[in-house]
Amino acid sequence: MSEILALDGVVKRFGARTILDGISMKVSAGEIVCFVGPSGTGKSTLLRCVNGLEPIQGGSISFEGAPVLAQTASIRAVRRRVGMIFQHFNLYPHLTALENVMLAPVVVHGEARAAVEARARGLFDTVRLSHRINAYPAQMSGGEQQRVAIARALCTNPHLLMFDEPTSALDPETVGDVLGVMRDLAREGRTMLVVTHEIRFAAEVGTRMVFMDQGRIVEEGDPRQMVASASTERARQFLGAINH
Amino acid sequence: MIAYLPLMLRAAGTTLWLSWLAMLIGAFGGTLLALVHMQRIAPFRWLAIAYMEFFRSVPILIVMFFAYYGVPLVLGLDLSPFAAATLALALHASATMSEVVRAGIGSVGHGQWEAAQAAGFTWLQTMRHIIAPQALRVVLPPSIGVFITTLKESSLASIIGYIELTRTGLLVRDSTGGGFAPLLALGVLYFLINYAISQIGAALERRFQTGSRIETVGAMA
Amino acid sequence: MNYTFTLRTIYPYLGELWQAAAVTLWLSSLAIVLSIALGAGIAVLRRSRLRLLRVLGAVYVEIMRNTPLLVILYVVYFAAPAIGIRLSSFVAALLGLTLNSAGYMAEILRAGLIAVAPGQFEAAQSQGMTGWQVFRHVVFPQVFRTIYAPLGNQVIAVILASSLASAVAVEDVASWMQTVGSTSFRFFETFVIAAIVYLVLCQTVNIARLLIGRWLFRQGATR
Ligand SMILES: Nc1ncnc2c1ncn2[C@@H]1O[C@H](COP(=O)(O)OP(=O)(O)OP(=O)(O)O)[C@@H](O)[C@H]1O
Ligand SMILES: [Mg+2]
Numbered sequence: 001m002s003e004i005l006a007l008d009g010v011v012k013r014f015g016a017r018t019i020l021d022g023i024s025m026k027v028s029a030g031e032i033v034c035f036v037g038p039s040g041t042g043k044s045t046l047l048r049c050v051n052g053l054e055p056i057q058g059g060s061i062s063f064e065g066a067p068v069l070a071q072t073a074s075i076r077a078v079r080r081r082v083g084m085i086f087q088h089f090n091l092y093p094h095l096t097a098l099e100n101v102m103l104a105p106v107v108v109h110g111e112a113r114a115a116v117e118a119r120a121r122g123l124f125d126t127v128r129l130s131h132r133i134n135a136y137p138a139q140m141s142g143g144e145q146q147r148v149a150i151a152r153a154l155c156t157n158p159h160l161l162m163f164d165e166p167t168s169a170l171d172p173e174t175v176g177d178v179l180g181v182m183r184d185l186a187r188e189g190r191t192m193l194v195v196t197h198e199i200r201f202a203a204e205v206g207t208r209m210v211f212m213d214q215g216r217i218v219e220e221g222d223p224r225q226m227v228a229s230a231s232t233e234r235a236r237q238f239l240g241a242i243n244h
Numbered sequence: 245m246i247a248y249l250p251l252m253l254r255a256a257g258t259t260l261w262l263s264w265l266a267m268l269i270g271a272f273g274g275t276l277l278a279l280v281h282m283q284r285i286a287p288f289r290w291l292a293i294a295y296m297e298f299f300r301s302v303p304i305l306i307v308m309f310f311a312y313y314g315v316p317l318v319l320g321l322d323l324s325p326f327a328a329a330t331l332a333l334a335l336h337a338s339a340t341m342s343e344v345v346r347a348g349i350g351s352v353g354h355g356q357w358e359a360a361q362a363a364g365f366t367w368l369q370t371m372r373h374i375i376a377p378q379a380l381r382v383v384l385p386p387s388i389g390v391f392i393t394t395l396k397e398s399s400l401a402s403i404i405g406y407i408e409l410t411r412t413g414l415l416v417r418d419s420t421g422g423g424f425a426p427l428l429a430l431g432v433l434y435f436l437i438n439y440a441i442s443q444i445g446a447a448l449e450r451r452f453q454t455g456s457r458i459e460t461v462g463a464m465a
Numbered sequence: 466m467n468y469t470f471t472l473r474t475i476y477p478y479l480g481e482l483w484q485a486a487a488v489t490l491w492l493s494s495l496a497i498v499l500s501i502a503l504g505a506g507i508a509v510l511r512r513s514r515l516r517l518l519r520v521l522g523a524v525y526v527e528i529m530r531n532t533p534l535l536v537i538l539y540v541v542y543f544a545a546p547a548i549g550i551r552l553s554s555f556v557a558a559l560l561g562l563t564l565n566s567a568g569y570m571a572e573i574l575r576a577g578l579i580a581v582a583p584g585q586f587e588a589a590q591s592q593g594m595t596g597w598q599v600f601r602h603v604v605f606p607q608v609f610r611t612i613y614a615p616l617g618n619q620v621i622a623v624i625l626a627s628s629l630a631s632a633v634a635v636e637d638v639a640s641w642m643q644t645v646g647s648t649s650f651r652f653f654e655t656f657v658i659a660a661i662v663y664l665v666l667c668q669t670v671n672i673a674r675l676l677i678g679r680w681l682f683r684q685g686a687t688r
Binding site for chain 2: 468527528530531532533534535536537539540543544547565566569619621622623625626628629631632639642643646652653656659660663664666667668671
């Protein structure tokens with residue numbers, strides 16, 4: 001399979017604090033990489049570096065063969081092909097669900113409204129929200145908002161989807177809806193990076209698990225095997241604690 | 245210029261006194277107005293709204309001229325510049341204060357009324373012992389903003405000839421040969437006074453943890 | 466007590482009243498537009514990465530909010546000639562009003578910007594929007610909604626405050642009232658007429674903004 005993302009010795013600092021301390025990894029098309037690890041170890045930061053929301057201080061990132069350079073005009077070309085889903089949804093509150101999904105394809109990609117709308121309606125079917133198409137974010141539950149956010153990310157036909165704890169801000173009863181949609185996406189063969197504390201979901205859907213601690217990749221491998229018996233003490237402790 | 249500083253400081257005292265008096269009357273008037281506004285009888289409510297809208301839509305300068313030149317003509321009662329200025333500033337402040345007080349009373353939950361009523365309190369007792377103490381912490385911080393506005397507006401008393409801080413600054417300017425140092429001193433004095441007061445307001449806000457100073461926006465004067 | 470209200474003596478001056486009203490309207494409109502521009506600059510300054518610029522912006526706002534407009538007008542009007550610039554009354558008044566109003570505008574705009582969650586910028590950026598697109602499609606509509614009401618208040622405040630321009634010899638409605646009052650001795654009538662002019666101007670703005678607001682924000686969008 002073709003490689004679409006490569007990180008090589010990525011270092012990220014905030015002031016004197018080193019948050020990412022030499023991260024190297026490659027991701028091929030169709031992979032579903034699940035990132036787990038204690039709070040504050042830089043998982044979110046890693047995703048944010050991939051689409052250039054944060055500049056890096058060392059190493060390099062390349063996406064589909066081209067370098068990811070934050071704070072340059074070229075970063076927009078990367079962002080057009082990478083969809084991001086946030087923990088707190090970040091839907092545009094002044095737009096309806098449908099308008100949220102249509103904004104970037106029309107404005108950023110310059111597509112015709114009619115074509116975008118047809119595709120958007122199809123995506124609302126995918127995320128099972130066709131009945132909420134004209135609702136505003138404030139009128140929707142967290143689970144509904146997150147599924148709109150997924151549709152919004154999908155509507156630009158991204159080559160890579162990044163999820164940052166997509167279910168952490170949800171009520172328990174709506175978590176399943178969102179995970180269900182993500183499962184469907186996995187089945188379609190999408191390439192995904194998922195930061196999550198849902199270990200069971202990671203074991204079931206992920207093709208690879210990456211355990212991070214203090215800015216480093218401590219262990220990576222097959223999710224099921226790692227959950228059953230991680231080879232490092234640190235990962236075993238963490239996965240054991242989180243898996244009850 | 246330095247020689248005139250004591251004079252200007254005394255004039256600042258006059259300005260403070262004028263503003264304070266107007267604010268006091270305005271706060272009383274505003275509270276009354278708020279209570280009238282809250283009554284069920286529609287004509288009362290309309291009257292209160294008309295009063296507020298009127299003073300929100302007519303410049304304080306006009307009100308001040310009216311108090312000084314108009315009131316004597318119509319009522320045959322001569323007002324000194326001080327009385328006219330106090331009246332105008334108080335009328336203006338009462339319109340703003342009525343909204344502040346209304347918001348304060350409104351901030352006290354309905355449950356408080358019901359609890360008091362259930363315990364057999366009369367309307368007045370409820371107001372006095374339950375509502376007012378709670379409303380006060382919401383009312384106080386924006387009142388500081390209204391006071392600052394009143395203090396700035398009091399500079400207009402100079403136009404009807406009352407010798408407060410601004411008038412004094414202009415007089416000092418005339419007798420020192422027309423430079424603009426006295427005007428600058430004037431600005432600095434007003435700034436220092438108002439800034440000090442606004443810091444008190446900010447402290448109250450922190451203490452009571454009430455809303456932002458946005459309330460006082462639009463209080464340009 | 467037996468004052469008779471009569472407008473007959475005022476009739477000859479009504480032509481000048483229209484001119485005066487036009488001056489008030491023109492002065493206020495210019496001051497509003499210019500102070501929004503200046504206020505926006507200061508609001509951006511207050512979000513700068515450089516501490517010095519942030520402090521500068523804050524100091525500006527505090528000075529303008531704590532100094533009477535009348536004093537600011539006098540300083541501008543009398544200081545300009547002292548440093549060798551000749552300003553007409555109108556320009557001096559416009560400058561004073563704009564400088565003062567900008568202090569308030571900056572705060573209104575800043576509050577509007579703060580109300581936009583940081584996640585909004587991130588979401589828009591991560592969709593590949595340019596800086597302009599982020600502003601145009603995501604930030605501005607949200608800022609506009611928050612500042613709509615306070616902005617309306619400030620527009621009214623500027624119209625009212627423009628009456629102080631009469632103190633530096635601008636021939637606006639307040640100045641009409643003073644001159645006609647003292648030449649005709651019909652003080653009461655001139656006050657009533659001037660008050661009505663301001664009342665109509667301000668209430669027009671007030672009602673217009675309510676109607677426009679209802680139309681603009683008619684959908685169920687609460688935030
Ligand atoms: N803009 C920033 N400025 C300074 N420090 C930051 C910034 N963003 C993140 N950090 C710090 O970087 C560290 C890693 O943060 P990050 O959000 O990437 O952790 P995480 O692994 O996603 O944790 P969590 O599971 O709690 O989401 C944290 O200690 C955080 O305080
Ligand atoms: Mg995180």
